Amino acid sequence: MMAATWDARQVDGAVVGQGAPWRATLGSVAVLVIGVCLVAAVASVVTQYHGGDGRRRLQIRWLLAAGSVVVLLLVGGWGAEAHGASLEMAYTPFLLALVLLVPASVGIAMVRHDLFDVDRLLSVSMSWLVTLVASAAIFAAVVTIVSRAVGAGAGLGPAAAAFVTALALLPLHRILAGALGKMLDRDRCVALAAVEQFAADVRAGRRLPEEVEVVLQEAQGDPGLRIALARPDGWSDLRGVPVEEPVGFALEAGGDTIGMVTLGWESARARRRLADLVRVAWVPIEVSRLRLVLREALAEVEASRVRLVDAAATERKRLERDLHDGAQQRIIATGMRLRSLQQRLDSRAAAEVDTAIGELEVTVSELRRLAHGVRPSRLDDGLGPALEGLLETSPVPVDLHVAVLPEADEARTLTAYLVASEAVTNALKHACARRIGVQLGAQGDRLTVRVSDDGVGGIPDGGLTALRDRVASVGGSLQVDSPVGGGTTISAVV
Structure with a gap:
């Protein structure tokens, strides 16, 4: 053209x-x-x-x-x-x-819109420029005041002005940088204030530290921002879900990397702003990691406890069968052989054998009692029939109601049986009850046991320690309502 x-x-x-x-x-x-x-x-x-x-x-x-x-x-x-x-x-x-x-x-x-980090450069440059001008003004003002006070030729004015200016320089720059930052780099100041407020809310217990990822996403203006926590066996997100090893801004504590922040939008300005935000959000991130580690440790303890309880229940069942089918049957067989031998003895020897057979019968009764305490064999027919057999021998009327029960393992079934058995035994021994009620039901996938009586009540708070420990061993809970003179109600969920 x-x-x-x-x-x-x-x-x-x-x-x-x-x-x-x-x-x-x-x-x-x-x-x-x-x-x-x-x-x-x-x-x-x-x-x-x-x-x-x-x-x-x-x-x-x-x-x-x-x-x-x-x-x-x-x-x-x-x-x-x-x-x-x-x-x-x-x-x-x-x-x-x-x-x-x-x-x-x-x-x-x-x-x-984050094309370049001009706002930060402008804010820093202006803050130092205004600080320089303000420092010069302070120096000139002090020189003038001191010169007029002690005389123009004293030479004290410049020295006093330099001293005052040196004292005021850093505080003045900090104040001016904050004020100019709010005007020239407002986005960064607002983002820092939001994260600082979140950290304060976490310390006060008003918010959960696991919200830190969402807070940083909003402050950074980056929905793709992600936080990964370092674990002994790899990396995970804030919920504990394993993730691949990330690449980003590393968080360190005591020389060890505790986490990594990955940006969805990469730029020099974004990285510098993230560094400022992470310094403020470090405590919520570390608390999130520690809470996750604690939850997993508690879950492992709970799993270990369940395994121990199941092993104990299995061992109880084996011991009960060994007592019933092993030692008890052999003692009975020995007694029968002695009876057969007794018929061929004289009266004196027969009397001695009769005494021995009596001791064997006492031993068998003791073994049956021990086997029943370890694990009653009637549980093989189910929890309801086992309790029906238990309550048949009660000297006071017992109302038993069994609802539809959820599937339960050996440990929970045995615990529910022993809770009902011990509660009924306590009512018979100590409550002077005239009537007892036993209810079995379901609460979701859990068993519920409720034993009530019309006795004297008065069980102290924190009583029935052994019963509470038994229920707690399977992760359940026990409540006791026992006003004086108003009967007792024991409710357990296992």
């Missing part, structure tokens, strides 16, 4: 001096090429806008608007020139938009 219009000039609104005809052709081609380039440039920006993420769209939005205005003004200039407008009138708006709007849109993308 410059070559085509090299000798041209405008005289009274008409373009003259274009010379050879090829210049006009070249000018037309130039206009077409310029138009194609502008359309291609706009199409490129539009393509990046539609294909980019949220942050990229924010960066391009203002540039897209400015570029559209520039193109429209250029097209309008062409139209104005075609209708006889002067070159100044036709293209001055286009040139102003090109010079002012495009840089302004890029500046907005830089300052507001």
